[in-house]
Amino acid sequence: MRIASAVFASLVLAVSAAQAGETAKVAKPDLNKGKAIVEQQCAACHGADGNASANIYPKLAGQHPEYLVKQLSNFKVQPGQEKAQRENAVMAGFAAGLSDEDMRNVSAYLASQTQKPGTARNKDTLALGEKIYRGGIAEKKVPACAGCHSPNGAGIPAQYPRLGGQHAQYTEAQLVAFREGVRKNSEQMSKIAARMSDREMKAVADYIAGLR
Template sequence: MNRLCKSLMVLEIAVAAGLSVVAAQASAADPAKPDVNRGQAIATQVCASCHGADGNSTGGAYPKLAGQHPEYLVKELKDFKPQPGGKPPARNNPIMAGIAGALSDQDMVNVAAYFAAQAPKPGFAHNKATVPLGQQIYRGGIADKGVPACAACHGPTGQGIPSQYPRLSGQWSDYVVAQLTAFQQGPGARNNNDAMHAIASKLTDSEMKAVADYVAGLH
């Protein structure tokens, strides 16, 4: 009986030790929880000059990041880095390549969480004449070109879907046009979304400008 008890005790200790190792490995594999304070420090020191300290950039050359989905921000930051297998970055931007390259995965999680927690400032459409066309494309697409409605993925009010589709509500129209153009070009410009490449390739310059201006005032 004593031998049996001792054997069971040894087995229990071994199992407990094994479970501890597995738990430690799982914990190491999982990303740590976001540190918003650390994210704010990165935003202030690195991102503020272009995107604003609170993620509300002051002009269309740089996107508004406030209120953006954190999972999407992390994905895009990683896309500025060279890809596995020696492939070039999925998004070609020398400035952002340098910035993203200096950030660890945890830094990305932290700064994305900080920007996601900030309140986005509303935007406005500026070209009244093109609002009907922009609204038609955003809400109904262009059937004869096979262009789906933007709202199908980005939501009726432009809030997007976390980790998959970005928030567009209030985004600068100049920035949206620039990204649609980059999607048209694909490799060498922006090659990280096949669906958007196919969609943007079917839009004329005037259609891109119309939907981008509509998005700017969407809320």
């Protein structure tokens, strides 16, 4: 019995060690491989360092890696789904060719880059944008953006994305997409956007661009 118990214990330890090894592999992405993929496939729109120059594309530099992995996954049609949660013909094509490991490597590399700061450009709506971001819209039951995305727009790792410094045009477009049901990968954001007017979206998007 003692021999059998010792053998069983050894097997348990071996399995645990193997599982720990697998976890370690998954937890340590390769930044160099991620950089290579970004330079080959992503740089044209998002910049080689994740700082998109065109305001219709998002800045990805400094974004939380877990969020980036989720978004790339959402561009793919998952088992049991008829459509992807984020429908975009261009991104669907790129995401389809990425393995889970590729997505982790790309996301880790982009997260390691420094985001270039943005600026709010519309003085006429700055006060409204700040009010919505910091206090929400009480009469419409729109919560303050800062509650999830933090006062300076840094977000909360693995939960809510970084927004500060993002191109205003891109942020506004995503709010509209949530409201219109084009983007379906956040029920929370779909409900919030459904209560906002075009003017409110434009104002808060512009304010967010200046956060740092």
